[in-house]
Amino acid sequence: MRDINLKATEYFEAVARLGTVTKAAQELGVSPSAVSQQIGMLESQFGVRLFRREKRRLILTLDGDRLFQTTTQAFSALRNARNAITRQRDARALTLRVSPSFGVRWLGPRIAAFAEANPDWNIRIDATPDFSAFETETVDFDLRYGLGGWTGLTVEGIMSDLVLPLCSPDYRDRLRQHGESAAEMLPHARLIDSVKTVYRWDVWLAVNRIELRNIAYPFRFDRSSMSIEMAKQGGGVALDNAHLCRAELERGDLVPLAVDCPVIEFPSYWFVCPPRHLNRRIVRRFLDWITAEAARDNAHTRALLAQAGCDFHQGDVQNMQVIAPNMLQ
Template sequence: MRNINLKGTEHFEAVARLGSVTKAAEELGVTPSAISQQIKLLETQFGVRLFRREKRRMSLTEEGDRLFQATTRAFAALRNTGNAISRHREVRNLTLRVSPSFGVRWLGPRIASFAEQNLDWNIRVDATPDFSNFDTDAVDLDLRYGVGGWAGVAERPVMNDLVLPLCAPGYRDRMAAAGDTVAERLSAARLIDSVKAMFRWDLWLAANQVELEDYDYPFRYDRSSMSIETAKQGAGLALDSATLCLPDLERGELVPAFPDIPVVDFPAYWLVCPARHFNRRIVNRFAEWLDDAAISHDVRARALLESHGCSFQTESGPDLIEVEPWGLSRS
C-alpha cells in the first residue's frame, strides 16, 4: 500500500468515470492542472500510458481500463461504506429485551403503535429469557418476567399476571362430564405444564386444597405461547396467563375451566434498567407508552374474566405454598 499513489489513483478514477479532466477537477475541488499532474505521476509509476490523448478527447488504454475497473469498484465501496457510517451515526436506536412469550403475544401486536408515534427512532427487540447485563450489553431496557427485586437496577412494575386454568369450550364440557368436583374433573384432564412459569400446577393445587392421587403432564413446554396454543386446540388444560391470551379469550377460543376459583393475581412484568437510563428521553417515552398500553389491557382482561364469573386472589408473588391456603375446599 505504501507504493500506491492513492491521490493519483483517486484523480485517475474520477477522470475515467466522468470522462473529463475538467469535471473531475470540479468534483474533487482541485485545478485541472493538478489532475493532469497526478495522472502523469501515476503513469510514470506504472510505466504505461493510461489514457490516449486525441485533441480534446481522452480514452482509456487497455492498461488504463484494467486499472479503472479495479479502482472504481474500490472507491464505490469506500463511498458506500462512508455513507452508511454517516447514516448510522445519525440514526437513533431503542433496544430492549423481552421474554419470548410476552414479546410475541403481548408486545408484538402493540409495538407498531409506539413506532408510529416515534418515526425517527429505530426499534430493536430481542426476545429471550436471558436478562441483560447492562454493563456489557448494548440494551436500553428489559421487560422482565419475575417477582422483582433484582440487584443493581431500577425497576418499575408494568402489569400483573392473571393465572388460571384455561381450555377450549368443548374440553371444559368433556371435563364436566367426568364428575362434579374439581378433583374429578382434573383427574380426567390432560394437564399442560408451562415449565418456566412462576406459578405452576403444584402451587395451584396446594393453594386450592385440591388433592389428586396421581397426576402427570402429558404436555410440558418451556414457552407459555405453546401451552396456550395446545389448550386452544382442545388437547388439554393449561394453567397459564390470561394476560398473554386475552384475544383468544375474547374470541371464545379459550374459557376459564373453573370460574368459581379465584384467578391468581400478582405483579409479574417489570420494566428494568439502570437508573441512569431513565434520564434518556426515549426510555421515559417508552415507559409512558407502556404504562398506558398495560392499563388498557388490564382493564379489558379483568372485565372479561369477571363476565365469566371469575374473582381475583391478589398475591405479592407466586410462592403461595408458604402462605395460608385460600380456604376453598376443592377436593
C-alpha cells in the same frame, strides 16, 4: 495492501465513473492536474494504460475496465458503510430488551402506536430471555418478567400475571364428561407446561389443593406463545397469563377450563434500567406510555375474565420467591 496506492485508486475510480478528469476533480475537491498526476502514478505502478482518449473523453482500456469493476464496488461499499454509520450516529435511537412471549404477543401489536406518536425516533427491540448487562451493552431499558427485586436498578412495575388454566372450547367440553370442576377434569387432561413461567403447574396445583397422581407433561415449551398456540389447537390445557392471549379469549378460541379455581394475580412484568437512563426524555416517555397501556389492558382483561365467571386471588409472592426463581418468559 501497502503496495497499492489507495489515493491514486480513489482518483482513478472517480474518473472512470464520471468520464472526465474535470468532473472527478470537482467531486474530489482537488485540481484537475492533481487527478491527472495520480492517474499517471497508478499507470506507472501497474505498467499498463488504464485510459485512452477519444474525442475529449477518457475511455477505459481492457485493463482499466477490469480495475474499475473491482474498485467501484469496493468504494461503493465503503460509501454505503460510511453513510449508514453517519445516519446511525445522527439518528435518535431507543433500544429495549423484552422477554420473547411478551414481546411478540403483547408489546408487538401495540408498539406501532408509540412509534407513530414518536416518528423521529428509531426503535430497536431485542426479544431475548437474557437480561441486559447495562454497564457493557447499549440498551436503554429491559421489560423483564419475574418477581422483581433487581438491586442497583430502577424497577417499575408494569403489569401483573393473570394466571389460569386455559384450553380450547372443544377440549373443555370433552373433559366435562368427567365433571365440571378442575379437580374432576385435570386428571384426564394433557397438561401443557411452560417451563419458564413463574407459576407452573406444580405450584398452581398445590395452591388449589388438587392432587394428581403420576403427573406428567406431554408437552413442554420454553415460550408461553407456543404453549398458548398448542392449547388453542386443542392439544391440552395451558396454565398461562390471560394478558398474553386476550385476543384468543375475546374470539372464543380459548376459554377458562373451569371457574371454580380463581385467577392467580401477582406482579410479574417490570420496567428495569439504571437510574441515570430515566434522564433521557424518550425513556421516561416510553415508561409513561407502557404504564398507561398496561392499565387499560388489565382493566379489559379482568372484565373479560369476570364476565366468564372467574374470581381473582392475589398470589403469595413471598412463597413464590422460594418456589420459583426469576426467569424470563
